[in-house]
Amino acid sequence: MRVLVAEDDVRLADILEQSLSEAGWQVRVEHDGRRAFDAALTAGVSRAGAAVGFDVLLLDWGLPSMDGLTVCGRLRSLGVLTPILMLTARGATPDKIVGLDAGADDYLAKPFDLDELLARLRALHRRIRPEIADNQLLQVGDLMLDPEERRVSRAGTQIELSVREFDILRLLMERAGKVVSRYTILDEVWDGETDLRSNVIDVHVGSLRAKIDRPFGTTTIKTLRGAGYRVEKSTTDGAPDAGAP
Ligand code: CA
Numbered sequence: 001m002r003v004l005v006a007e008d009d010v011r012l013a014d015i016l017e018q019s020l021s022e023a024g025w026q027v028r029v030e031h032d033g034r035r036a037f038d039a040a041l042t043a044g045v046s047r048a049g050a051a052v053g054f055d056v057l058l059l060d061w062g063l064p065s066m067d068g069l070t071v072c073g074r075l076r077s078l079g080v081l082t083p084i085l086m087l088t089a090r091g092a093t094p095d096k097i098v099g100l101d102a103g104a105d106d107y108l109a110k111p112f113d114l115d116e117l118l119a120r121l122r123a124l125h126r127r128i129r130p131e132i133a134d135n136q137l138l139q140v141g142d143l144m145l146d147p148e149e150r151r152v153s154r155a156g157t158q159i160e161l162s163v164r165e166f167d168i169l170r171l172l173m174e175r176a177g178k179v180v181s182r183y184t185i186l187d188e189v190w191d192g193e194t195d196l197r198s199n200v201i202d203v204h205v206g207s208l209r210a211k212i213d214r215p216f217g218t219t220t221i222k223t224l225r226g227a228g229y230r231v232e233k234s235t236t237d238g239a240p241d242a243g244a245p
Helices: 010-022 033-049 068-077 093-101 114-128 130-135 163-174 182-189 200-212
Strands: 002-006 026-030 056-060 084-088 106-109 138-140 143-146 151-154 157-159 221-224 228-231
Touching (some): 002 010, 002 033, 010 026, 010 114, 026 033, 033 056, 033 068, 056 068, 056 114, 068 084, 084 114, 106 114, 138 163, 143 163, 163 182, 163 200, 163 228, 182 200, 182 228, 200 221
Parallel strands (some): 002 056, 056 084, 084 106
Antiparallel strands (some): 143 151, 151 157, 221 228
């Protein structure tokens, strides 16, 4: 997940960069409207390839050299469809309407809650990859996960998972090859519920392993102490990468 952050307040930009990185995003920061426009334009052109470019733009309204509203409007007029979350100190409704009219997909007034920002970025990101996220069969080695049917099998053997186990596995398989932080799992699978026992993820990952790995003598989910969990992208049998088209 790649996000372009266009924010001229350097301190806020730093906080955003750090928070988004911790939440698993690849972040590029620009402090200037024109530079952000150029970066986003490149992203928009290559979006069809889906391998490069940004998944979401986080665009401050007040930017030097080209304001966020202009950046947004110009990108849209050039056919760049990358989802845009506008950020502004102006919380007034007319401004919100102007921002959405310019082609922004969502709008958040400063000061904002970081968790809310992260949730909204994820929602925007999900919106542009619905087919991949919602329907595409995920495969890692002989482990298959069908998001639509909510079925999991290994080497043709159906595996019964609980809702949480399934959601964790799906998240890890969607991001195969990448470390998924405990924060991200809590956020995506438990929707940010905070009154959870601290070992809730370990318990579910443990029961997940007991179902998808132990009976088959495999090790699909790696624990990276202090960082999170990772499902390796493919196994030695040469199976296609999970999530590959
Ligand atoms: Ca600003």
